[in-house]
Amino acid sequence: MTSLRTKFLSGIAAACLASAVSAETIRWGGSTDINSLDPYSYGSTYSLAFLNHVYEGLVRYDADLQIEPALAESWEIVSDSVWRFHLRQGVQFHNGAEFTADDVVASLTRVTHPSSPLRGNLPAFQSVEKIDEHTVDIHLIGAYPLLLNDLTNIFMFNAAWLRDNDSELPTDFGAGVEGYATFHANGTGPFVVEERVPDARTILAVNADWWDEPQHNLTRIEFTPITSAATRVAALLSGEIDFVEGAPVQDIPRLEAAPNVQVIEGPSLRTIMLGFNRRDTLADGRPNPFNDLRLRQAVAHAIDLNLIRDRVMRGRARVAGALVAPQIPGWSEDIDEPIPFDLALASELVREAGAEGFPFELTCNYDLWVNEEEICSAVVSMLTRAGLAPSLDIGPRAVQSPKMTSGVTDMFIFGWANEPMLDSFSILLQVARSREGTGGVFNWGGWVYPEMDALIDAAAVELDRDARLEMQNQALRIAREEMLMVPFHQQGMSWAVSDRVEYVLQQADNKVRHWLTRIAD
Amino acid sequence: MIVFLIKRLANAAVVMLIVALMAFVIFRFVGDPVEFMVNEQTTLAEREALRARLGLDEPVMVQYVKFVLNAAQGDFGISYRNQQSVMRLIAERFPATMELVLLATLISLVVGIPLGVITAIHRGRWFSEGLQFLSIIGVSLPSFVIGILLILVFAVTLGWLPAFGRGEVVRIGWWTTGLLTPSGRMAIILPAVALSFYQITLVMRLVRAEMLEVLRSDFVKFARARGVPARLVHYRHALRNCLMPVVTMTAMNIGALIAFALVTETVFQWPGMGLLFIQAVTFADIPVMAAYLVIVSFIFVALNTMVDIAYAIIDPRLRDAHS
Numbered sequence: 144m145t146s147l148r149t150k151f152l153s154g155i156a157a158a159c160l161a162s163a164v165s166a167e168t169i170r171w172g173g174s175t176d177i178n179s180l181d182p183y184s185y186g187s188t189y190s191l192a193f194l195n196h197v198y199e200g201l202v203r204y205d206a207d208l209q210i211e212p213a214l215a216e217s218w219e220i221v222s223d224s225v226w227r228f229h230l231r232q233g234v235q236f237h238n239g240a241e242f243t244a245d246d247v248v249a250s251l252t253r254v255t256h257p258s259s260p261l262r263g264n265l266p267a268f269q270s271v272e273k274i275d276e277h278t279v280d281i282h283l284i285g286a287y288p289l290l291l292n293d294l295t296n297i298f299m300f301n302a303a304w305l306r307d308n309d310s311e312l313p314t315d316f317g318a319g320v321e322g323y324a325t326f327h328a329n330g331t332g333p334f335v336v337e338e339r340v341p342d343a344r345t346i347l348a349v350n351a352d353w354w355d356e357p358q359h360n361l362t363r364i365e366f367t368p369i370t371s372a373a374t375r376v377a378a379l380l381s382g383e384i385d386f387v388e389g390a391p392v393q394d395i396p397r398l399e400a401a402p403n404v405q406v407i408e409g410p411s412l413r414t415i416m417l418g419f420n421r422r423d424t425l426a427d428g429r430p431n432p433f434n435d436l437r438l439r440q441a442v443a444h445a446i447d448l449n450l451i452r453d454r455v456m457r458g459r460a461r462v463a464g465a466l467v468a469p470q471i472p473g474w475s476e477d478i479d480e481p482i483p484f485d486l487a488l489a490s491e492l493v494r495e496a497g498a499e500g501f502p503f504e505l506t507c508n509y510d511l512w513v514n515e516e517e518i519c520s521a522v523v524s525m526l527t528r529a530g531l532a533p534s535l536d537i538g539p540r541a542v543q544s545p546k547m548t549s550g551v552t553d554m555f556i557f558g559w560a561n562e563p564m565l566d567s568f569s570i571l572l573q574v575a576r577s578r579e580g581t582g583g584v585f586n587w588g589g590w591v592y593p594e595m596d597a598l599i600d601a602a603a604v605e606l607d608r609d610a611r612l613e614m615q616n617q618a619l620r621i622a623r624e625e626m627l628m629v630p631f632h633q634q635g636m637s638w639a640v641s642d643r644v645e646y647v648l649q650q651a652d653n654k655v656r657h658w659l660t661r662i663a664d
Numbered sequence: 665m666i667v668f669l670i671k672r673l674a675n676a677a678v679v680m681l682i683v684a685l686m687a688f689v690i691f692r693f694v695g696d697p698v699e700f701m702v703n704e705q706t707t708l709a710e711r712e713a714l715r716a717r718l719g720l721d722e723p724v725m726v727q728y729v730k731f732v733l734n735a736a737q738g739d740f741g742i743s744y745r746n747q748q749s750v751m752r753l754i755a756e757r758f759p760a761t762m763e764l765v766l767l768a769t770l771i772s773l774v775v776g777i778p779l780g781v782i783t784a785i786h787r788g789r790w791f792s793e794g795l796q797f798l799s800i801i802g803v804s805l806p807s808f809v810i811g812i813l814l815i816l817v818f819a820v821t822l823g824w825l826p827a828f829g830r831g832e833v834v835r836i837g838w839w840t841t842g843l844l845t846p847s848g849r850m851a852i853i854l855p856a857v858a859l860s861f862y863q864i865t866l867v868m869r870l871v872r873a874e875m876l877e878v879l880r881s882d883f884v885k886f887a888r889a890r891g892v893p894a895r896l897v898h899y900r901h902a903l904r905n906c907l908m909p910v911v912t913m914t915a916m917n918i919g920a921l922i923a924f925a926l927v928t929e930t931v932f933q934w935p936g937m938g939l940l941f942i943q944a945v946t947f948a949d950i951p952v953m954a955a956y957l958v959i960v961s962f963i964f965v966a967l968n969t970m971v972d973i974a975y976a977i978i979d980p981r982l983r984d985a986h987s
Contacts, residue, residue: 172828176943179747186702260714263706314747325747341746341753342943343830343935369828369933370943373812378827381819510946541695541948548699581707 167362167662169644171655172375174389176342176368181324182298183254183261184314188562191296192654196347196364197237198298198330201228201247202291206659208470208565208650210291214242214299214331220606223286224269230277234354236301237328237335244273249302249311251281259313264563265293266581286604288611289564296563304329333357333658334364342368358659379404385644385662388655390637392457392514403642410461411636412468412651413560415512417442417505417522417629419553421590425503426551432498433553433588439626441492442554443482445529446522450484452632455517459635466559466570466622468633470651472608473567473615478623489529502532503553508540512558513634519556547587555587557628565652567615571599575622595621672972676965681732683961687954688728696720697744697948718744720950731954741951745944750955754937759839760830761929761936765921767856769914772863777903777910779864780871784879785898795868802865807924811858811931818854826851828933855932859925863917867910874906881905915971919964 178185201215234242267287314322334347419433507519561569576582605611740750819827831847842848926938944952
């Protein structure tokens with residue numbers, strides 16, 4: 144028995160020694176695992192943000208979310224549809240290869256291949272041409288103002304590495320083959336992948352030969368996905384991890400009270416809103432009353448946004464009136480005035496629209512937005528008080544999404560962050576515009592506003608930034624007047640760090656940038 | 665014996681085929697994987713093209729037959745979420761789950777059998793009744809609650825044991841084990857204890873019921889009459905006669921533990937098959953879900969078959985009935 148106890152205690156001692164990490168390692172407890180080491184394999188913003196530590200694009204966002212040069216040093220517009228990029232010289236990939244124009248050609252060809260799930264990230268791309276070792280021309284299908292925004296998210300591979308490992312095409316899991324790039328990485332970024340065990344850990348080590356001046360003092364990032372929120376919080380409290388990017392809202396007071404943990408909060412770019420079915424008839428064949436502007440206004444006036452913010456979101460949201468957050472170009476203060484809560488007016492409008500006691504379904508997920516289930520329950524009771532008869536259809540995202548995209552829902556919850564463009568053109572093109580070509584992919588209600596479409600199409604080819612933003616602002620104004628959607632709030636984001644972390648930058652796009660993180664000595 | 669084995673193998677194949685068929689019928693309700701794979705800027709046409717390339721636009725029966733034909737050749741396809749071969753994914757996770765399940769089984773036997781004996785021989789005493797009452801709590805508490813409680817006490821408050829993960833692992837051939845490293849041994853304690861709770865109760869109650877039966881039998885009375893010490897009577901003679909059903913139940917329940925491990929693995933971020941399956945469900949990763957269900961059903965059938973064979977060897981009457 145004695146020997147057993149000794150063994151047990153020495154086991155504890157050994158574990159303590161093992162967890163005594165060096166000063167420059169940050170232990171990150173992720174809310175989910177990344178899908179793959181291949182940034183072009185799965186449309187996940189989370190994976191892309193993580194892989195940005197390893198791979199880099201031609202341009203990147205700086206600390207104020209403004210675009211700055213990265214692997215491209217400068218660029219110019221040759222003609223409406225041709226952009227020329229001058230590449231940074233002396234940049235090395237992790238395997239020692241030099242970064243050249245061939246790498247840009249191979250990377251852009253790969254991401255725009257028909258079987259690439261991320262093709263949509265470069266909507267205006269036509270072809271890429273090498274001019275010399277450090278210059279490329281990107282040809283577009285026409286004038287397109289947002290190429291730089293798109294390129295922030297397009298990472299550069301090494302052409303020779305792709306060729307040697309038979310990975311020049313994106314991983315095609317339809318064909319039943321594994322890709323080399325799924326398990327191996329070779330970028331130019333500030334960190335090198337040292338080890339990856341899916342669902343267990345991904346270890347990054349600092350890249351000593353990084354071209355940029357490091358702002359961070361990290362030598363290692365140990366990323367462990369901890370999908371259970373309660374366990375993630377426990378691991379942070381017990382000092383097993385230093386950083387979480389998904390602190391659950393209900394645990395924030397507890398984390399704030401802990402002496403060794405600090406919570407970092409802020410409103411994100413993501414606006415949560417309600418959308419309506421706008422076809423002539425609803426999915427079950429009844430005539431659609433939501434085409435009456437008065438009914439849409441009634442819905443907006445019936446919802447008490449402040450109450451949702453204070454009770455459901457526990458104060459961790461910013462009440463909104465516009466479809467985009469203030470940081471998103473195209474926003475202006477006058478269209479962001481929240482629609483006032485006025486139950487009497489709402490009931491009156493419902494009566495005028497002849498929709499008293501009208502039964503319909505509100506479709507929600509429970510695993511997509513912050514406190515989504517509670518928001519939807521609150522909305523159902525608020526609309527019931529205004530004289531409507533809503534019922535709640537709630538389920539996991541995997542089940543609810545197909546219903547929303549196929550347009551069989553009467554009313555649905557919706558969230559949009561304008562990722563990765565960070566420009567209101569994103570929501571206008573993909574949500575507000577009627578369905579055609581690349582437009583209106585998320586136009587789930589089937590609405591058509593020719594006046595708004597004209598503004599969006601004009602903005603799509605307007606290279607003058609101010610003129611373009613003016614058009615987009617007008618389109619957003621029409622959306623507000625027509626009550627295209629009922630905006631609720633920008634949901635909050637909450638990160639938490641242990642006392643070992645001296646500085647971590649949280650930006651409104653909710654992406655982790657550990658190449659700016661500092662650990663206390 | 666050979667006829668018996670062939671029959672059982674055929675049985676197993678039919679069970680797996682039916683499980684796979686049911687799985688494919690259910691998959692229509694788990695949602696659309698394409699929704700997760702593409703990003704926000706993908707057009708409708710591109711989404712449709714991806715769906716067609718994955719064969720998701722085909723009727724359920726066609727998808728099912730394709731799956732069975734490929735699976736028969738050992739090819740379960742590529743995971744949508746991880747882009748890895750499903751077979752490899754499951755093979756990588758299998759050791760983690762097995763270690764957890766076997767350790768939990770061991771704990772349940774080591775703790776459950778003595779508790780069962782004690783509650784049987786001290787029937788009616790306060791501590792025996794108290795243990796009985798506690799065991800009801802053990803059965804009724806959901807395993808995620810037990811997991812969270814253990815984490816709160818041993819990881820957060822006391823800081824003795826890690827709250828998540830598997831620690832350092834050592835690779836032996838294709839098997840990985842955490843039992844050979846200190847951090848791996850520390851990491852397995854909490855999940856194994858959490859998983860064994862239900863099983864401990866089960867073993868304890870079974871042993872108690874069997875013991876009460878055996879303690880009434882004549883040979884125990886004779887042993888007592890001869891003056892054999894009580895300890896020997898209870899632990900050598902009586903207990904041995906109780907163990908057969910306990911061993912059977914334990915073996916059969918390994919399958920159930922693998923299924924239960926799903927919750928425990930999620931709470932402790934234990935990188936096993938259950939965690940893989942839960943995440944496959946969240947992301948509608950059909951190839952992984954299908955393969956997991958088929959493989960787990962195979963494990964169930966295999967365990968049952970082994971128990972039957974063991975019975976046949978032990979009890980000649982059963983063997984004769986089959987041949």
